[in-house]
Amino acid sequence: MATVTLNNIRKNYGSLEVVKGVDLEIRDREFIVLVGPSGCGKTTLLRMIAGLETITSGDLAIDGKRVNDVQPDERGLAMVFQSYALYPHMSVADNMGFALRMAGVPKAERQSKVRDAARILQLEPYLDRRPGQLSGGQRQRVAIGRAIVRNPKVFLFDEPLSNLDAALRMQMRIELARLHHELDATMIYVTHDQVEAMTLADRIVVVNGGRIEQVGAPMEIYANPVSTFVAGFIGAPKMNLLAGKLQCTSDAAQAILEDGSAVTLPTRPGLANGDAITIGIRPEALRVTADGSLAGRVTVVEHLGGETLTHIELASGQLATVKTDERAPAKVGQTVRLGVDPRRLHLFGPDGRAVSRRSEALQPG
Amino acid sequence: MERPLTQRIFAAVAGWGLAIIMFFPILWMAMTAFKREPEAIASPPLIFFEPTLRNFEQVLDRADYLHFFFNSVIVSVGSTLLGLAVGLPAAYALAFHPGKRAKDLLVWMLSTKMMPAVGVLVPIYLMFKSAGLLDSRIGLVVLYMLVNLPIIIWMLFTFFREVPREILEAARLDGARPLRQFIHLLIPLTAPGIASTALLSIILAWNEAFWSINLTVSNATPLTAFIASFSSPQGLFWAKLSAASLLAIGPILVFGWITQRQLVRGLTFGAVK
Ligand SMILES: Nc1ncnc2c1ncn2[C@@H]1O[C@H](COP(=O)(O)OP(=O)(O)O)[C@@H](O)[C@H]1O
Ligand SMILES: [Mg+2]
Numbered sequence: 001m002a003t004v005t006l007n008n009i010r011k012n013y014g015s016l017e018v019v020k021g022v023d024l025e026i027r028d029r030e031f032i033v034l035v036g037p038s039g040c041g042k043t044t045l046l047r048m049i050a051g052l053e054t055i056t057s058g059d060l061a062i063d064g065k066r067v068n069d070v071q072p073d074e075r076g077l078a079m080v081f082q083s084y085a086l087y088p089h090m091s092v093a094d095n096m097g098f099a100l101r102m103a104g105v106p107k108a109e110r111q112s113k114v115r116d117a118a119r120i121l122q123l124e125p126y127l128d129r130r131p132g133q134l135s136g137g138q139r140q141r142v143a144i145g146r147a148i149v150r151n152p153k154v155f156l157f158d159e160p161l162s163n164l165d166a167a168l169r170m171q172m173r174i175e176l177a178r179l180h181h182e183l184d185a186t187m188i189y190v191t192h193d194q195v196e197a198m199t200l201a202d203r204i205v206v207v208n209g210g211r212i213e214q215v216g217a218p219m220e221i222y223a224n225p226v227s228t229f230v231a232g233f234i235g236a237p238k239m240n241l242l243a244g245k246l247q248c249t250s251d252a253a254q255a256i257l258e259d260g261s262a263v264t265l266p267t268r269p270g271l272a273n274g275d276a277i278t279i280g281i282r283p284e285a286l287r288v289t290a291d292g293s294l295a296g297r298v299t300v301v302e303h304l305g306g307e308t309l310t311h312i313e314l315a316s317g318q319l320a321t322v323k324t325d326e327r328a329p330a331k332v333g334q335t336v337r338l339g340v341d342p343r344r345l346h347l348f349g350p351d352g353r354a355v356s357r358r359s360e361a362l363q364p365g
Numbered sequence: 366m367e368r369p370l371t372q373r374i375f376a377a378v379a380g381w382g383l384a385i386i387m388f389f390p391i392l393w394m395a396m397t398a399f400k401r402e403p404e405a406i407a408s409p410p411l412i413f414f415e416p417t418l419r420n421f422e423q424v425l426d427r428a429d430y431l432h433f434f435f436n437s438v439i440v441s442v443g444s445t446l447l448g449l450a451v452g453l454p455a456a457y458a459l460a461f462h463p464g465k466r467a468k469d470l471l472v473w474m475l476s477t478k479m480m481p482a483v484g485v486l487v488p489i490y491l492m493f494k495s496a497g498l499l500d501s502r503i504g505l506v507v508l509y510m511l512v513n514l515p516i517i518i519w520m521l522f523t524f525f526r527e528v529p530r531e532i533l534e535a536a537r538l539d540g541a542r543p544l545r546q547f548i549h550l551l552i553p554l555t556a557p558g559i560a561s562t563a564l565l566s567i568i569l570a571w572n573e574a575f576w577s578i579n580l581t582v583s584n585a586t587p588l589t590a591f592i593a594s595f596s597s598p599q600g601l602f603w604a605k606l607s608a609a610s611l612l613a614i615g616p617i618l619v620f621g622w623i624t625q626r627q628l629v630r631g632l633t634f635g636a637v638k
Contacts, residue, residue, distance in 0.1 A: 085535040
């Protein structure tokens, strides 16, 4: 059982505010992923939860108990650092058993717990080695093993896969997902990689500039991003975001892009005629079609095997990406027209907030 | 990587040249120690002579060498241990929990070493006098500790800074508070650095002469005062002075020789890691 509650958490370094009031309710056994660009305050937030950084203001509670002033080792959590932070002069077994040793657990019990964790992580052949004699992936596993041995209520991960190569990263991602099922613990995972967020999370927390932009299940966030920031950050390749002006007539609404081309909107957004509007189109929702409302020239075609990305420079000068199955819809240099299904459009107002969610966003709290 | 031959020859000549220039005075002193007094001041200087142990006999006859020797050991080792006891926690705080002024503090501490010691001779002498520390080993231990503390802290700080902060933070989460972080992580991880700091402190304290000559009379006199005692009343006797000097620096030379690998390893610790 472990819930973690953040209530208006703030962090200042001198006069610089890096975490600007974060509210978050993390449920028991949830795999929560904090995702955001580098420098947005994810690590700081995680370190405050761990107790390595003081909380400037706000309340942090674990299982309903305020822990702002509780020592890190008494919060019942374990952390896996981005750099792994293994003890270089100790064997793998000693690394993993260190916390138990500090807690005064008898040697025999310590060894059996270390062996259990090593088995889960396939580290048994390496127990006598030093961290320096291991590969990156193995070190990563030792770092996770060190956390597992302590049997914590909450696991904290700070970009644990960022130092691994792409193949290993994918493998470890799957392993982490498996571990979460096996261990049944609450996990708080920080990453700047939206793929990790999408694949691992029960719920994603999108962080931007020290604030939470959006919280939700991966597909919920993917389907309904509340802002251009979230829309651009979640999903690969990025959502196409095209700026224009709103033009409403008695029976229809259109977005007029910079080159004058008009995109029909599904509904009439609650904005004034002439307001700036940004339309968002996922690359897979954009089609090359003869009667499309947008025109552009193909600049690059990327064949990824199962899918193909076609990059197009629109007449307005903006760039758009079209995602299709293996076949490219056009050749480089060709001029094409692009069509959009109005129902798959995302609309964002002048402030960058999603228009369809406007009424929610205005509610207090 | 092979350097061109001319470069290697130049490096060898320069290296040996420097080494000989630095070593020559010590060699000359060692030779003088085995000469008779007239030979010692002969002009032109003698390179070949019949060695004698008379100077050593006379020197050891006139003064209780062991008394000075033990004072030197007590004072240099004692001040070093005390220096580590103060310096280790100080360097830990500066390296891992630095305040806003940590860097300034370090520079300030080191800058005290730029002041000539004689500038504070009178106040220190008066303080020692009123505290009853004149001619006491305790007084020298404390003073040498203070004199070498900036260097001890500075060195330990640079070694500690090499230890990734996150390792200590991981230990913190694993339940190791500062004392245990010291015992289980910092000391084993920086042992070569701590050892070379200690060695350097011992050597510096052993060779310190200004304070020992000015603050001790007989009870607490270390070997540097032993040398000085041969340069005084009846005028200079080069051979005996050299013999006394050789006896004084002999132990530390041997000590330095034995520990030089350790010393070099520690001093280049950060670079090779
Ligand atoms: N100890 C510190 N002192 C001052 N500023 C800091 C400190 N730690 C982090 N910051 C600043 O706080 C912001 C957030 O940092 P961080 O939490 O590491 O971001 P992220 O992990 O999302 O990349 C950054 O702008 C960073 O420069
Ligand atoms: Mg970070």
